[in-house]
Amino acid sequence: MESVIPQIIHARLHQCLLNEVNKVITSNSSSDTDALDRFCRIMESGLRSAWQNFETKFAYELAVFSLLCGDLSRAQLRCKSAFKELVQTWSSEECRNTLLQKTQLLIELKEFLEVFTGELDAQAALNLSHTWQERCSVVSEELTTSRLFYLSKMAVAGHLSLKEQLLPAVIDFRLECSNEFSRSGNPRRAINQLTSLHKLIQALEQAGDDIEYRRLAWCSAFSRAWISVYSQNKIFCFFPGGKNNNFLVDLEDGLLRCLSSTSHCIEIYGSLRQPPSMGIGDAEFTQFSHAISTAQILSAFYDFKTSDYLSDLGLRRYVTSLQPSMKTAFSQVHGLGEVDDGNFLESSAFSFFKRCVDMAMGVWLASKDSSSLTEKAIYRRNLLVYTPDEALLEVANFCNERIDNAEDKGKRDVYGDTFTRSVLTAMRMGAEGGRIRFGRVLQVEVARCKSNTNYNSDVFCELTKDLSPWMFSQWFDRLLNAPLEGGTCLVAGILRRIAQQFSQVLALPFRVLVTSGYGWKHDKRSLVERFITRLIEDEKGESISIFIELSGMLSKHMRLNRLLGELEYLDDPDIVFKSKPSLATQLGEWDIMENYEESKLLLKRHMVTDYANVRRTGGLEIRGLPVIPAVSELVPNCMMLIDPCRDSALLEKKDWVSNYARKSFRSDSPDRTDLIASCNSLLEYGFLRLYDAVSPATPANAGLGRQRAVQKLSDLVHKEFGHDCEALQSVTLADFDSAIQKILSTYTQNDPKISSVNHFSQWLANFSPDEQDPLIMLGQCVGPSSEGQVAVTIERVDPNIKCLPSLRRPKLVRLLGNDGYWRGWLVKGGEDLRQDASIQRLLNFANYAIASATTTTSTGASAEPLRTYAVVPVSSTRGLIQWLSSTTTLFTFATNAMTVQESAHYSSERSELAAKAADHSGDFLWGSEADSASMVSQFTELENFVFSLRLLRRGLRNSVATSAEHFFALRYRFISSHAAICAVHFVLGVGDRHMGNFLLDVSTGSLVGIDFGFAFGVTLSFPTPEYVPIRLTASLRELLEPSGPAGLFGSTLYRTLASLRHHSSLFLSTIQATCIDKSSTDWSVFSECYHQSEEEYRHCRLSLLRRKLSGHCPAELLIEDLRGRFGANNWFAHFEVIARTTVASTGGSVNLPPVEQVRRLVCLSTCPELLARMHAGWSAAL
Secondary structure, three states: OOOOHHHHHHHHHHHHHHHHHHHHHOOOOOOOOHHHHHHHHHHHHHHHOOOOOHHHHOHHHHHHHHHHOOOHHHHHHHHHHHHHHHHHHOOOOOOHHHHHHHHHHHHHHHHHHHHHOOOOOHHHHHHHHHHHHHOOOOOOHHHHHHHHHHHHHHHHOOOOOHHHHHHHHHHHHHHHHHHHHHHOOOHHHHHHHHHHHHHHHHHHHHOOOOOHHHHHHHHHHHHHHHHHHHHHHHHHOOOOOOOOOHHHHHHHHHHHHHHHHHHHHHHHOHHHHOOOOOOOOOHHHHHHHHHHHHHHHHHHHHHHHHOOOOOHHHHHHHHHHHHHHHHHHHHOOOOOOOOOHHHHHHHHHHHHHHHHHHHHHHHHHHHOOOOOOHHHHHHHHHHOOOOHHHHHHHHHHHHHHHHOOOOOHHHHHHHHHHHHHHHHHHHHOOOHHHHHHHHHHHHHHHHHHHHOOOOOOHHHHHHHOOOOHHHHHHHHHHHHHHHHHOOHHHHHHHHHHHHHHOHHHHHHHHHHHHHOOOOOOOOOOOHHHHHHHHHHHOOOHHHHHHHHHHHHHHOOOHHHHHHHHHHHHHOOHHHHHOOOOOOHHHHOOOOOOOOHHHHHHHHHHHHHHHHHHOOOOOOOEEOOEEOOHHHHHHHHHHHHHOOHHHHHHHOOOOOHHHHHHHHHHHOOOOOOHHHHHHHHHHHHOOOOOOOOOOOOOOHHHEOHHHHHHHHHHHHHHHHHHOOOOHHHHOOOHHHHHHHHHHHHHHOOOOOOOEEEHHHOEHHHHOOOOOOOOOOEOOOOOOOHHHOOOOOOEEEEEOOEEEEOOOOOOOEEEEEEEOOOOEEEEEEEEOOOOHHHHHHHHHHHHHHHHHHHOOOOOOOOOOOOOOOOOOEEEEEOOEEEEEOOOOEEEHHHHHHHOOOHHHHHHHHHHHHHHHHHHHOOOOOOOOOOHHHHHHHHHHHHHHHHHHHHHOHHHHHHHHHHOOOHHHHHHHHHHHHHHHHHHHHHHHHHOOOOOOHHHEEEEOOOOOEEEOOOOOOOOHHHHOOOOOOOOOOOOHHHHHHHOOOHHHOHHHHHHHHHHHHHHHOHHHHHHHHHHHHOOOOOOOHHHHHHHOOOOHHHHHHHHHHHHHHHHHOOOHHHHHHHHHHHHHOOOOOHHHHHHHHHHHHOOOOOOOOOOHHHHHHHHHHHHOOHHHHOOOOHHHOOOO
């Protein structure tokens, strides 16, 4: 009862106050008093009851109750008691807005009582009204109603005029409240309030009051409310039953009324017909408000009409009545005289959007002006239904949707220009949404610059010249790539400013860029000199000057260059010979097999078709132990059997063997002089991948341990290829592979897991800070607080380094900052981490969309943000990844929960399944339907066994939780974080989601996704495609019990997906900027599988993501994508039936509500027919 009674009391009090206000407004003293009587009985009953602390708990409500009863002295006493109770019960755990609202309600009650019981006169009453109008508050219906009640009491006392003061205040405060309803996802409440408010506005208009602002504000608020209704309907697909259902009829009528009212305003108010007014008082506010509201409602109605939702009656009404009147009204507006009659709605919307962009900056500056009259403050807030930055981002969304689909280049340029102006102007206002869209702006402007010899960059340069360099921090890499694509004139000034203020931060992506085309031919030139030479060879000479200038500005950081050079020493020398990627995915990071022959057999069977399904991130790691030698022996013999469509992309060709040597053997030229020279260079420079002639780091400066390892490996190379490697001239490819394998098998690493840093680098071991050239801690976020503040710098390096036992043996290094915190970094050599960094950026953008999507649920419940981490590429073959403490892989956590017997049984059953599947790898039918039925049955039995083990529940309860409450908190965080990850990964098409690619934070229970080598749905192009879109396997499903996927998991997945769909325009603009980047993904490898060009394949990926955000059926998207590569296979029809039957789909491309899209996503991801056919490394039964 205690949870229900406060709600009843609040509802009854609110109704009483509304009745009192309406009684004064309508001058009807005999209105219904039942509500007040019921409230009186409730409060008096509470005071008489034995309920503990009723009087203190409801002190505020009792104070207002005393006011209703006319007892001012008791109201004052209870107001003081309410303040005392608020101080005593203040909690940091309570919602911030709730605390602010409680405080403000009490403050304004106190202010009213002080005025009302003091020397109350007309001026005091007016001053209090102005104070509340000026105050920027947490707008709520409760606060608005209490204010109007107090004002009505003063009006009854004769100190406020009903017509001149109270009614305008009622309109102003309720308009503000209605706008807040629309912003917070309750547009229907806004419409209900605005409908009744319209009568008051008409009453004031008939009385001859100055109503212009309020009428325009009402039209804008009414339009925004209906636009919000339409946006919600698009997200949740509330369009059942065809054109004539009541829901659509109501929406259609609302949109038509908005069109009528906004166009009618032009006929009434002459200022709306004038040129955009800059700095002319309130005229610019009215013009701006009308422009954005009109543009938005025109755009919404155009979308409604083209989506074929408009009824025949509505169409006739629009064509015969509304369109002619709008044309007449719009023709009177300055600049709108020539609207395209053939596409009236869209072209008119665009014209008003452009008008909005022209005025936005002036309105924004004027809204910051505190010198305006107090009574104007609430006028302006109500007129600005969309704040200037919000409006500009709406313009950007409109234009971005049309840039790529415009019929001709002229229209693309016009849309592109307006898109750029809107985003950059929003950035000038400090809008985060503008910063996120800057990557897309850069992409659009570089493309325009490249395609148009007469392109004028003045607008772009003018709008960016005053932007602080930190605002571009998310896009430093794209800014550096722009000159290579012909955009030097656009970014030169920005790059100079960044280099001056954040030179160390810019130095890292600059180094990645200059090493991106670095080959295996060592010479005495610096990295920059070799990069400039490549630019000349590629005929990109116009970009040379800015890169030379940047090189000069960044070269002052000698200690940073030295640090990056010393990190090269952390690589084991033999890394340049290691060409095979991780086998962990194929083996699923199984326990070490006691049966050597079993592991050898499985490897042989999987090598032909599924070897390249492996991760890009390194070698096999099983329970923290290195791969058994037998595995390494098998790899070279299978290299030529890999699917050629996947070879170059997935074999991580950053090594000398695959990237250079084998190409030389396969070439037609018999001369191998360059190969010999390259091999000798490796020996001379200590097997360093990026030796820089101007760097202080030289092979001789390496730690003694590494020098000994280099000497040992050099001796083995000389033994196989001769002292000067001359034997390479005459050996065959088979002989070369055999020699490399002999070198690797002979060269052994006996280093412990923990090594001393001086084993690798004396400089790192002796590192100390230098006040003249401090080293900024890697991975720091650059933001507004970065300006004028000293960043965290590196004080020293931990003398101990942990060597991870995977193929390339990455090293865990800890750096101490001058703030006293140690930060761990995983240094990974031989890998390009640019795509991982790009995906982390997209995940951060997704978090912004999730946090700001307030209209996705009627309850206002927020979705779960994803936990991200820093990925810092420092060259094209090296990077650092933030080490997340207190984490373990989900695979390790689950398998550690098994007993020895359970582990043995699971491994045995799984090995048997994998061996059978290997005989028909790539064949969905596994030879015949009978065989496939038998395999699925065996897989289901293994799934049921894993489900019965309750591994994750067991692990959390026995190994992590300290109490039952702690277990439930851990489980809640686990499920909600996993659901959010699944939603975002599904949209981005992130693949390879085996359990080794999830980290579990045992301190909180939350999951973190790692390793994003395969994104945008490319895993569907594999010979054994990933049929299921998200990971929801047996051990995970068991943790969801008893509610199952429909409980917390489903609701969080639903909210997150709905949030992303709500902000689909923003999310797609960032994805577009990422997909076009060729530096991190070799699209040609995957496009060949579909017989498409790179551009066609990228557009296909973007279309796939767009349809996911539109609500298309996951099963239909899966079928359509796989048809491009596997449609001709005899098993494809069988697969289609299974996919559609699983989700109960009848085909077609109907947009689904998020709840139905989630249901089908879960059905598809838990289908045993599909899970059984996942490649063995995915561990689908676990």
